[in-house]
Amino acid sequence: MADTKQRILNAARELFAEQGVQRTSLREIAERLGISKPALYYHFASRDDLLRSIMKPLLDDAQAFVDQQEETQRDAPSGMDKRALLEGYFDFHYRHRRDVRLLLQELTTLSDLGLVELVIAWRRRVATLLIGPNPTLAEATKATIALGGLQDCTIEFAEVPQEELRKVSVDAAWGALGLEVIPPDENHSGHPVV
Known part of the structure; x- marks a missing residue:
């Protein structure tokens, strides 16, 4: 049962990526899998239900990531390790890059679903952790560029090994934020800190 549901999700994700959500019918998904349309409806009531199910792991993981980062900040007496936050943000997007690409391709449809x-x-919330709750317009735009750029790099350079791409992408985001860098030999982590 769970295997059929996962097969449906995988086939729908592929078809949505190939031809778009609005141009993909439930019949096409069923045909790709060699199952009946009623069998598909047993697992998913509608195309919107199917799309929400595809996005659910990404959204759940995003919520967990942000909650954990906010908890880390509350518990860190010396402040947030912003480099670690950017690396975690990159890793999250790298892990979910297929669904982030689908999200970007289907903004209107996904917006209609909230x-x-x-x-x-x-x-x-991630930007607030980086730049505080009351940023200037300049700080807010730098955070938007840094976070959006990290996300885009995981899609644009998907063929680059994760570790290599993380380093150059996080370095670029760090530069976009304009954070002061303390050389690695002046801190214990080896990462620049602010």
């Missing part, structure tokens, strides 16, 4: 607003809200 999913884009969720993504924007948790990205604002």
Whole structure:
């Protein structure tokens, strides 16, 4: 049962990526899998239900990531390790890059389902961790460029090994934020800190 549901999700993800959500019918998904349309309806009531199910792991993981980062900040007496936050943000997007690409391709459809607003809200929470709750316009735009750029790099350079891409992408985001860098030999972690 769970295997059939996962097969449906995988086939739908492929078809949505190939031809778009609105141009993909449930019949096409069923045909690709060699199952009946009623069998597909047993697992998913509608195309919107199917799309929400595809996005659910990304949204759940995003919520968990932001919650954990906020908890880390509350518990860190010396302040947030912003480099670690950017690396975690990169890793999250790298892990979910197929669904992030689908999200970007289907902004209108996903916005109609209320999913884009969720993504924007948790990205604002990450930006607040980086630049504080009352940033200037310059600080806010730097955070938007840094976070958006990290996300885009995981899609644009998907063929680059994760470790290599993480380093150059996080370095670029760090530079976009304009954070002061303390050389690695002046801190214990080896990472620049602010």
